[in-house]
Amino acid sequence: GENVEQHPSTLSVQEGDSAVIKCTYSDSASNYFPWYKQELGKRPQLIIDIRSNVGEKKDQRIAVTLNKTAKHFSLHITETQPEDSAVYFCAASISTDKLIFGTGTRLQVFP
Protein backbone atom coordinates (compact mmCIF):
# COMPACT_ATOMS: atom_id res chain seq x y z
CA GLY A 1 0.00 0.00 0.00
CA GLU A 2 0.92 3.64 0.10
CA ASN A 3 3.91 4.33 2.27
CA VAL A 4 6.18 7.24 3.17
CA GLU A 5 9.58 6.54 4.70
CA GLN A 6 11.39 9.30 6.60
CA HIS A 7 15.01 9.57 7.75
CA PRO A 8 16.65 10.20 10.10
CA SER A 9 14.43 9.56 13.12
CA THR A 10 16.52 11.93 15.24
CA LEU A 11 18.83 14.76 14.22
CA SER A 12 20.99 16.90 16.47
CA VAL A 13 22.71 20.01 15.13
CA GLN A 14 24.54 23.01 16.49
CA GLU A 15 22.81 26.36 16.23
CA GLY A 16 23.64 27.92 12.87
CA ASP A 17 24.23 24.61 11.12
CA SER A 18 21.97 23.18 8.41
CA ALA A 19 19.57 20.27 8.84
CA VAL A 20 18.29 17.95 6.13
CA ILE A 21 15.41 15.49 6.43
CA LYS A 22 14.66 13.02 3.65
CA CYS A 23 11.50 11.19 2.63
CA THR A 24 10.62 8.57 0.04
CA TYR A 25 7.10 7.85 -1.16
CA SER A 26 5.73 4.74 -2.84
CA ASP A 27 2.68 5.91 -4.82
CA SER A 28 3.80 7.49 -8.10
CA ALA A 29 0.40 9.20 -8.38
CA SER A 30 1.22 11.40 -5.37
CA ASN A 31 1.36 15.05 -6.38
CA TYR A 32 1.35 17.06 -3.16
CA PHE A 33 4.06 16.95 -0.50
CA PRO A 34 3.64 19.02 2.68
CA TRP A 35 5.92 19.28 5.68
CA TYR A 36 4.56 19.75 9.19
CA LYS A 37 6.29 20.88 12.36
CA GLN A 38 4.91 19.58 15.64
CA GLU A 39 6.09 20.98 18.95
CA LEU A 40 5.51 18.99 22.12
CA GLY A 41 1.83 18.85 22.99
CA LYS A 42 0.79 21.01 20.03
CA ARG A 43 -0.92 20.54 16.68
CA PRO A 44 1.03 19.76 13.49
CA GLN A 45 1.71 23.06 11.74
CA LEU A 46 2.12 23.29 7.97
CA ILE A 47 5.47 24.96 7.31
CA ILE A 48 6.04 24.42 3.59
CA ASP A 49 4.75 22.28 0.75
CA ILE A 50 5.61 21.41 -2.83
CA ARG A 51 3.61 20.12 -5.76
CA SER A 52 4.72 17.65 -8.39
CA ASN A 53 5.10 20.28 -11.11
CA VAL A 54 7.86 22.04 -9.15
CA GLY A 55 11.35 20.80 -8.30
CA GLU A 56 12.24 23.19 -5.51
CA LYS A 57 10.57 25.75 -3.27
CA LYS A 58 12.09 28.10 -0.75
CA ASP A 59 10.69 30.18 2.10
CA GLN A 60 13.31 32.12 4.02
CA ARG A 61 15.44 29.54 5.89
CA ILE A 62 13.36 26.57 4.75
CA ALA A 63 13.50 24.84 1.37
CA VAL A 64 12.00 21.68 -0.04
CA THR A 65 13.20 19.71 -3.05
CA LEU A 66 11.38 17.03 -5.02
CA ASN A 67 12.78 14.31 -7.29
CA LYS A 68 9.76 12.68 -8.93
CA THR A 69 11.82 10.10 -10.79
CA ALA A 70 13.36 8.77 -7.59
CA LYS A 71 10.22 9.50 -5.55
CA HIS A 72 12.29 11.42 -3.02
CA PHE A 73 11.66 14.77 -1.36
CA SER A 74 13.68 16.59 1.27
CA LEU A 75 13.40 19.43 3.77
CA HIS A 76 16.38 21.73 4.21
CA ILE A 77 16.64 24.15 7.13
CA THR A 78 19.55 26.58 7.07
CA GLU A 79 20.96 28.68 9.92
CA THR A 80 19.09 26.57 12.48
CA GLN A 81 17.89 28.19 15.69
CA PRO A 82 16.86 26.63 19.03
CA GLU A 83 13.22 27.39 18.22
CA ASP A 84 13.49 25.05 15.22
CA SER A 85 13.64 22.16 17.72
CA ALA A 86 10.53 20.02 17.16
CA VAL A 87 9.32 16.87 15.41
CA TYR A 88 9.04 17.27 11.66
CA PHE A 89 6.74 15.12 9.54
CA CYS A 90 6.72 14.75 5.78
CA ALA A 91 3.56 13.63 4.02
CA ALA A 92 2.34 12.76 0.54
CA SER A 93 -1.09 12.84 -1.04
CA ILE A 94 -2.93 12.72 -4.32
CA SER A 95 -4.57 16.12 -4.81
CA THR A 96 -7.19 16.62 -2.06
CA ASP A 97 -6.97 13.05 -0.84
CA LYS A 98 -5.74 11.74 2.50
CA LEU A 99 -2.26 12.61 3.75
CA ILE A 100 0.14 9.70 4.25
CA PHE A 101 2.66 10.72 6.89
CA GLY A 102 6.21 9.67 7.50
CA THR A 103 7.31 8.49 10.93
CA GLY A 104 8.77 11.84 11.96
CA THR A 105 12.19 13.33 12.68
CA ARG A 106 13.02 14.76 16.08
CA LEU A 107 15.26 17.76 15.46
CA GLN A 108 17.28 19.16 18.35
CA VAL A 109 19.19 22.40 17.87
CA PHE A 110 21.78 23.03 20.56
CA PRO A 111 22.82 26.62 21.37
Add this chain to the structure above:
Amino acid sequence: ETGVTQSPTHLIKTRGQQVTLRCSSQSGHNTVSWYQQALGQGPQFIFQYYREEENGRGNFPPRFSGLQFPNYSSELNVNALELDDSALYLCASSGMTSPPGEQYFGPGTRLTVT
Protein backbone atom coordinates in the same frame (compact mmCIF):
# COMPACT_ATOMS: atom_id res chain seq x y z
CA GLU B 1 -2.84 29.24 14.85
CA THR B 2 -5.51 27.77 12.57
CA GLY B 3 -9.23 28.36 13.02
CA VAL B 4 -9.83 24.64 13.56
CA THR B 5 -11.14 23.77 17.02
CA GLN B 6 -11.69 20.42 18.74
CA SER B 7 -13.45 19.30 21.88
CA PRO B 8 -12.87 17.98 24.40
CA THR B 9 -9.16 18.55 24.97
CA HIS B 10 -8.68 15.44 27.06
CA LEU B 11 -10.83 12.40 27.72
CA ILE B 12 -10.47 9.28 29.83
CA LYS B 13 -12.66 6.29 29.02
CA THR B 14 -12.88 2.66 30.05
CA ARG B 15 -12.40 -0.24 27.66
CA GLY B 16 -15.72 -1.14 25.99
CA GLN B 17 -17.19 2.35 26.29
CA GLN B 18 -18.09 4.67 23.41
CA VAL B 19 -16.73 8.15 22.73
CA THR B 20 -17.65 11.13 20.52
CA LEU B 21 -15.08 13.72 19.51
CA ARG B 22 -15.96 17.01 17.85
CA CYS B 23 -14.29 19.27 15.31
CA SER B 24 -15.18 22.69 13.93
CA SER B 25 -13.56 23.45 10.62
CA GLN B 26 -11.88 26.69 9.64
CA SER B 27 -14.15 29.28 8.06
CA GLY B 28 -14.45 28.68 4.32
CA HIS B 29 -13.42 25.01 4.54
CA ASN B 30 -15.86 22.27 3.54
CA THR B 31 -13.75 19.14 4.07
CA VAL B 32 -12.75 17.52 7.36
CA SER B 33 -10.23 14.70 7.72
CA TRP B 34 -9.61 12.75 10.92
CA TYR B 35 -6.28 11.27 11.97
CA GLN B 36 -5.10 9.13 14.87
CA GLN B 37 -1.64 9.88 16.25
CA ALA B 38 -0.24 7.30 18.63
CA LEU B 39 2.60 8.38 20.90
CA GLY B 40 5.84 8.82 18.96
CA GLN B 41 4.27 8.14 15.58
CA GLY B 42 2.99 10.08 12.60
CA PRO B 43 -0.74 10.75 12.16
CA GLN B 44 -2.67 7.90 10.54
CA PHE B 45 -5.63 8.72 8.28
CA ILE B 46 -9.00 7.52 9.61
CA PHE B 47 -11.48 9.05 7.14
CA GLN B 48 -12.44 12.22 5.34
CA TYR B 49 -15.82 13.96 5.03
CA TYR B 50 -16.82 16.22 2.16
CA ARG B 51 -20.29 17.72 1.83
CA GLU B 52 -21.60 15.48 4.62
CA GLU B 53 -20.48 12.26 2.89
CA GLU B 54 -17.55 9.97 3.72
CA ASN B 55 -14.94 10.58 1.01
CA GLY B 56 -12.22 8.03 1.71
CA ARG B 57 -11.33 5.79 4.61
CA GLY B 58 -8.09 4.46 6.02
CA ASN B 59 -7.39 1.07 7.55
CA PHE B 60 -9.64 1.43 10.60
CA PRO B 61 -12.44 -0.94 11.67
CA PRO B 62 -16.16 -0.05 11.34
CA ARG B 63 -16.37 0.83 15.04
CA PHE B 64 -14.75 4.09 13.96
CA SER B 65 -17.50 6.17 12.36
CA GLY B 66 -18.14 9.81 11.62
CA LEU B 67 -20.54 12.52 10.64
CA GLN B 68 -20.32 15.89 8.98
CA PHE B 69 -22.98 18.53 9.51
CA PRO B 70 -24.32 21.21 7.13
CA ASN B 71 -22.05 23.80 8.77
CA TYR B 72 -19.08 21.47 7.92
CA SER B 73 -18.31 20.63 11.53
CA SER B 74 -17.70 16.94 12.17
CA GLU B 75 -17.84 14.19 14.77
CA LEU B 76 -15.73 11.09 15.22
CA ASN B 77 -17.38 8.23 17.07
CA VAL B 78 -15.55 5.21 18.40
CA ASN B 79 -17.49 2.25 19.80
CA ALA B 80 -16.25 -0.63 21.95
CA LEU B 81 -13.08 1.21 22.96
CA GLU B 82 -9.87 -0.80 23.16
CA LEU B 83 -6.66 0.03 25.01
CA ASP B 84 -4.89 0.59 21.67
CA ASP B 85 -7.34 3.39 20.85
CA SER B 86 -5.44 5.58 23.30
CA ALA B 87 -3.98 8.33 21.12
CA LEU B 88 -4.19 11.96 20.05
CA TYR B 89 -7.08 12.40 17.62
CA LEU B 90 -6.57 15.21 15.17
CA CYS B 91 -8.98 16.71 12.72
CA ALA B 92 -7.85 18.77 9.75
CA SER B 93 -9.92 21.05 7.58
CA SER B 94 -9.41 21.98 3.97
CA GLY B 95 -11.29 23.08 0.86
CA MET B 96 -12.82 26.04 -0.84
CA THR B 97 -10.64 28.86 0.43
CA SER B 98 -7.31 27.04 0.56
CA PRO B 99 -5.09 25.58 -2.19
CA PRO B 100 -5.83 21.96 -3.12
CA GLY B 101 -4.48 19.47 -0.62
CA GLU B 102 -3.54 21.92 2.13
CA GLN B 103 -4.89 20.69 5.45
CA TYR B 104 -4.91 22.66 8.69
CA PHE B 105 -4.98 20.79 11.96
CA GLY B 106 -6.90 21.40 15.14
CA PRO B 107 -5.24 21.06 18.57
CA GLY B 108 -6.40 17.47 18.97
CA THR B 109 -8.22 15.45 21.59
CA ARG B 110 -6.07 13.27 23.82
CA LEU B 111 -8.00 10.03 24.48
CA THR B 112 -6.87 7.65 27.18
CA VAL B 113 -8.54 4.23 27.42
CA THR B 114 -8.03 2.34 30.68
